[in-house]
Amino acid sequence: MARVRHRQRELDEAGALLVVVSAEPADQIAPVARKEGWTGPVLGDPQRIAYRAFGLGRLPWYRVFTPKTLVLYAGFMLRGRFPEPPGQDAMQQGGDFLVDAAGVIRFAYAGRRSDDRPPVEDLIRHLRSIAAGPGSLPGRAAHG
Amino acid sequence: MGARRPDPAALLAGDPAPDISLDAVGGGRVSLRDFRGRPVLLVFLRHLG
Numbered sequence: 001m002a003r004v005r006h007r008q009r010e011l012d013e014a015g016a017l018l019v020v021v022s023a024e025p026a027d028q029i030a031p032v033a034r035k036e037g038w039t040g041p042v043l044g045d046p047q048r049i050a051y052r053a054f055g056l057g058r059l060p061w062y063r064v065f066t067p068k069t070l071v072l073y074a075g076f077m078l079r080g081r082f083p084e085p086p087g088q089d090a091m092q093q094g095g096d097f098l099v100d101a102a103g104v105i106r107f108a109y110a111g112r113r114s115d116d117r118p119p120v121e122d123l124i125r126h127l128r129s130i131a132a133g134p135g136s137l138p139g140r141a142a143h144g
Numbered sequence: 145m146g147a148r149r150p151d152p153a154a155l156l157a158g159d160p161a162p163d164i165s166l167d168a169v170g171g172g173r174v175s176l177r178d179f180r181g182r183p184v185l186l187v188f189l190r191h192l193g
Contacts, residue, residue, distance in 0.1 A: 016183040019176075024192055026167040032192045033169050043166040043174060050176075053162035055154030056188055094190040095154075099161045101181050110154040114190060123185060130183050 007120050014127035016098075021045050023092050051092070056110055058091040064114040072115070090114075096123065100130050161186075 011018055018040040022029045026044030033042045045051060065073075096118050098107035107126040109118040155161075161176060168174040176184075 011185060014183065016185050017179055019179065019184055019186050020189065021166070021186060022189045022192055026169045029192060030169045041174060041179075042169040044169065045164075045166050050162070050164040050166060051188060053164055054186075054188065088191040090191065092190050093188075095188045097155070097161070097186040097188075099176075099179070099184045099186060101183060103161050103163075103177065103180050105155055105159050105161050106157055106183075108155050108157050108159075111190070127183055127185070 003117065003120050007124060010124050011127065014124065014131050016127050017041070019043065021050055023048055023051060023089060048092075054095060054097060054108075054110075056093040056095045058089070059093050059111075059114065061091065063112060064090055066113055066115070069114050098123065098126050098130065106130055 008018070018038075020033075020038055020040065020042045021044075022042070023045055025046045026042075029042055029044055043050070048056075051057070093111055094117065095108070095110040097105055097109070100106050106129075107118075107123065109122075111117060163175060163177045165173050165175040176186075
């Protein structure tokens with residue numbers, strides 16, 4: 001989330017609303033939202049209804065515990081932090097979706113690994129395209 | 145580069161966003177439809193870090 005929050009001004013300039021969805025119940029998210037300073041809507045989806053509707057499932061273990069993330073996690077643990085908080089699903093897949101004013105998805109990114117997120121530059125670029133109106137949008141990609 | 149889909153269930157650019165209602169932090173029930181009228185960046189967290 002920090003990667004997006006650091007670009008909040010650019011999101012605001014593009015007229016975008018940042019909506020966070022978590023697989024935890026809303027009452028459990030509240031303290032984290034306050035601590036992190038999330039000011040936009042924060043939604044709890046403990047039943048994973050929205051996750052499933054957007055096609056986000058559970059990652060296989062080898063896409064969660066990659067060599068890169070194991071090194072990262074070791075660093076967290078040396079600082080006394082749990083990299084995958086107890087009681088939460090470490091295998092949950094994350095993703096980022098840009099939805100335009102009409103409710104159509106204009107950019108979709110389902111993380112393939114635990115550390116896989118789209119570059120924020122891509123999100124900002126697509127947002128600016130949406131703000132610029134039809135005809136300026138990058139084409140729909142055909143990924144298999 | 146408008147999308148990437150690791151499995152056939154994932155939505156793609158050009159698909160309509162599903163209309164889902166969820167509990168919001170601070171109380172109340174919020175529908176994704178409530179955000180219509182402006183662009184929305186939906187960030188699905190893996191977990192609360």
